Amino acid sequence: MLKFYYSGAPNPTKVALFLEEAGLPYDAIPVDTRRGEQHKAEYLAINPNAKVPAIVDGDVVVFDSNAILLYLAEKTGKFLPPNGDKVRGELLSWLMFVASGVGPYSGQSVHFRIYAPEKNEYAINRYAFEAQRHFGILDARLAKRKYMVGETYTIVDMDVWGWSRLIPTVLGEAAWAKFPNLKRLVDEISARPAAQRAVALRDKHTWKTEMDDVARNAMFRHMTEKVA
Numbered sequence: 001m002l003k004f005y006y007s008g009a010p011n012p013t014k015v016a017l018f019l020e021e022a023g024l025p026y027d028a029i030p031v032d033t034r035r036g037e038q039h040k041a042e043y044l045a046i047n048p049n050a051k052v053p054a055i056v057d058g059d060v061v062v063f064d065s066n067a068i069l070l071y072l073a074e075k076t077g078k079f080l081p082p083n084g085d086k087v088r089g090e091l092l093s094w095l096m097f098v099a100s101g102v103g104p105y106s107g108q109s110v111h112f113r114i115y116a117p118e119k120n121e122y123a124i125n126r127y128a129f130e131a132q133r134h135f136g137i138l139d140a141r142l143a144k145r146k147y148m149v150g151e152t153y154t155i156v157d158m159d160v161w162g163w164s165r166l167i168p169t170v171l172g173e174a175a176w177a178k179f180p181n182l183k184r185l186v187d188e189i190s191a192r193p194a195a196q197r198a199v200a201l202r203d204k205h206t207w208k209t210e211m212d213d214v215a216r217n218a219m220f221r222h223m224t225e226k227v228a
């Protein structure tokens, strides 16, 4: 059975959404990043980047949520737009836009707003600005169309949902008012039974909740290693 290495964080949750939507049987294996399990040798053999998610599907190993969504969609033929170079170009562009922009800027915005030991106004504003700019681009696209690519719900919408549903954490409680079209898509997906199962998956395991020195040492290793 497909092994899904996960936590309740945004990137694994969008893969959980695909697995639930597609009805693929899977074995959910917890990787408690606050306990440092992402750095264990057996997990690094699967994902050398020491992050979740990753999957092992027979002899196929895939890490990075965006790569996993594309792999699973192509393998199953599900949640892809119709064939054609034009729409394929859109699919790849928006997947990479989420992978290289929405995800990293959202993650850094949360880091500097919530977890950084010093509240650095420049860094907070830099990452919030860029996260907001990226969400604004998604919102503008969704003002003119129901879904991100093609006429139906695809892996790009699942990819977008992963971080967008946490916009209040990324940008503050009032931020949803700026993205009505994106909110419409997020609300539609969040109401789907598969999305509810994806979000509830984390309740099947027990996780370290404290963001204490053990968690900081595992997740924010730059705090103890000066690079430049």
Ligand SMILES: N[C@@H](CCC(=O)N[C@@H](CS)C(=O)NCC(=O)O)C(=O)O
Pocket (backbone or CB within 6 Å): 009, 010, 011, 012, 033, 038, 050, 051, 052, 053, 063, 064, 065, 066, 103, 107, 218, 219, 220
């Ligand atoms: N580009 C990767 C990013 C993965 C990532 O940053 N995962 C976070 C959870 S959302 C993680 O594992 N954090 C633990 C850590 O940084 O130690 C993806 O989309 O899968």
